[in-house]
Amino acid sequence: MSEPAPREANPKLFEALKGSRIRDENLNRLGKRLVYQVHILLKTSHIHLAGNAALAQPSERLVKTIEEILEWRGAANLRHEGDHLYLDDLRLKMDVEGYIGFAEVIGNFRRREIGSVRFSDEVSPQEVIEFAHLWATATASGADALQELLVERGVRHIALDPPVSHPPSVHPERVTQKAVAKRTYFRTITAVAEVMESAKLKQAIGVKKSKRVVQGLVDLMLQDEMTLLGLTTLRSHDEYTYSHCVNVCILALAIGQRLGYERSHLSDLGIAALFHDVGKAEIPLDILNKATDFTPEEWEIIRRHPILGVKSLLRLKGLDDISTKIVIAGFEHHLNYDLSGYPRLATPRKLTLFGRIISLADCYDAMTASRVYNRIPLAPDKALRLMLKKSGSAYDPLLMKVFVNCMGLYPVGTIVTFDTGERGVVIGAHPSPDRRGRPILKLIRDASGREIDGETIDLADPTLSPARRIVSTADAASMQIDLTRFFL
Ligand SMILES: [Fe+2]
Numbered sequence: 001m002s003e004p005a006p007r008e009a010n011p012k013l014f015e016a017l018k019g020s021r022i023r024d025e026n027l028n029r030l031g032k033r034l035v036y037q038v039h040i041l042l043k044t045s046h047i048h049l050a051g052n053a054a055l056a057q058p059s060e061r062l063v064k065t066i067e068e069i070l071e072w073r074g075a076a077n078l079r080h081e082g083d084h085l086y087l088d089d090l091r092l093k094m095d096v097e098g099y100i101g102f103a104e105v106i107g108n109f110r111r112r113e114i115g116s117v118r119f120s121d122e123v124s125p126q127e128v129i130e131f132a133h134l135w136a137t138a139t140a141s142g143a144d145a146l147q148e149l150l151v152e153r154g155v156r157h158i159a160l161d162p163p164v165s166h167p168p169s170v171h172p173e174r175v176t177q178k179a180v181a182k183r184t185y186f187r188t189i190t191a192v193a194e195v196m197e198s199a200k201l202k203q204a205i206g207v208k209k210s211k212r213v214v215q216g217l218v219d220l221m222l223q224d225e226m227t228l229l230g231l232t233t234l235r236s237h238d239e240y241t242y243s244h245c246v247n248v249c250i251l252a253l254a255i256g257q258r259l260g261y262e263r264s265h266l267s268d269l270g271i272a273a274l275f276h277d278v279g280k281a282e283i284p285l286d287i288l289n290k291a292t293d294f295t296p297e298e299w300e301i302i303r304r305h306p307i308l309g310v311k312s313l314l315r316l317k318g319l320d321d322i323s324t325k326i327v328i329a330g331f332e333h334h335l336n337y338d339l340s341g342y343p344r345l346a347t348p349r350k351l352t353l354f355g356r357i358i359s360l361a362d363c364y365d366a367m368t369a370s371r372v373y374n375r376i377p378l379a380p381d382k383a384l385r386l387m388l389k390k391s392g393s394a395y396d397p398l399l400m401k402v403f404v405n406c407m408g409l410y411p412v413g414t415i416v417t418f419d420t421g422e423r424g425v426v427i428g429a430h431p432s433p434d435r436r437g438r439p440i441l442k443l444i445r446d447a448s449g450r451e452i453d454g455e456t457i458d459l460a461d462p463t464l465s466p467a468r469r470i471v472s473t474a475d476a477a478s479m480q481i482d483l484t485r486f487f488l
């Protein structure tokens with residue numbers, strides 16, 4: 001056949017489209033397919049031996065995708081960094097449906113201590129099968145060791161590289177980042193207060209300031225998620241509604257980030273989350289701030305807030321095409337995934353992704369706070385476990401998984417007691433999803449119960465001495481522990 005090899009025909013096209021949206025969209029589509037197919041291949045090879053017919057089709061499909069990628073660029077290099085997968089320098093946008101595949105491929109990379117897999121021109125289905133089989137069965141880990149084994153098996157067109165070093169969980173710049181985070185957090189509270197005030201006065205709601213602060217939160221989220229999530233544990237009891245809105249915004253951004261949302265999309269999600277309870281501006285404060293349980297009549301009033309919110313949000317000014325998304329998300333945030341919530345709908349409809357994300361973030365913050373739907377705050381891990389029981393009914397099950405991966409099984413702010421008698425406060429989740437049950441903590445009480453400004457420990461660190469086991473958890477407020485000093 002005289003058909004030119006794709007790579008000879010396309011460098012020009014590649015150059016011409018460099019940095020263009022078309023190129024990125026195509027590569028993103030192909031990258032997602034690559035991840036899905038690698039996931040299927042690795043999964044199949046765990047069950048079947050190399051040579052088994054079950055691997056033939058997945059390997060051929062994978063090679064076909066690689067060839068398509070190579071038409072766009074010189075190499076198909078799938079790599080991971082932090083919680084993201086990249087096709088070379090392009091961060092792949094993950095959608096909810098692709099989440100499991102992404103998470104498992106990242107998990108596989110981490111377990112094998114591999115940073116990237118490069119498939120080059122002329123890679124064959126047989127080489128891909130050898131690679132998958134080796135990946136599934138080899139006892140060795142690490143790029144060099146596995147590469148050697150690949151060469152032994154005659155694989156010439158797949159190269160492995162070690163991971164790039166990750167930033168340590170607690171890095172020195174955090175001190176200044178913490179100050180920036182704190183400032184942005186409080187500015188956001190002020191912005192929410194202003195929005196609520198306009199809503200209360202039935203004035204047009206300006207969003208310029210909110211947009212600016214949310215962009216600040218997005219930047220922080222991309223740089224230092226841990227500090228920002230720490231701030232959500234701070235509760236202002238006088239300004240409950242405001243801090244709640246900011247917290248829901250931060251939690252929603254954390255989920256959006258895991259889904260690979262790019263900056264502008266994160267910013268839209270953040271605004272929708274920040275405004276989700278705008279309808280509460282019209283609920284009398286004596287009901288909202290009531291210290292005892294709500295009467296049925298008061299519940300009736302509270303349940304109006306999503307609809308009141310829609311009316312307020314229709315008065316938004318300065319917003320473009322994202323206004324609809326914001327209005328709908330506000331309307332949906334108490335509907336629940338299975339529509340069992342409120343307001344009742346005449347015709348069933350599928351909740352938007354923004355609505356589903358915000359509803360998850362909203363419930364988590366409401367459950368861990370000492371106000372609103374429950375009078376007694378729940379320890380963060382207990383709230384998460386309760387929510388997990390309703391995964392698939394009240395909450396989107398895939399988003400629930402994303403949320404647990406983001407928060408860990410002991411979310412930030414949880415007070416834990418160790419078998420040594422010491423106590424600690426969770427300050428961050430371990431970056432690896434396999435270690436969700438082993439958070440990063442700061443010791444706050446010694447074995448005799450004395451308050452200490454203890455060290456930061458990583459429960460996933462095998463060299464940790466003494467090795468500690470969590471025996472119980474509690475909420476900071478019920479233990480009368482002020483979290484301010486750990487997170488501000
Ligand atoms: Fe609400």
Ligand SMILES: [Fe+2]
Nearest residue numbers: 244276277362
């Ligand atoms: Fe809310």
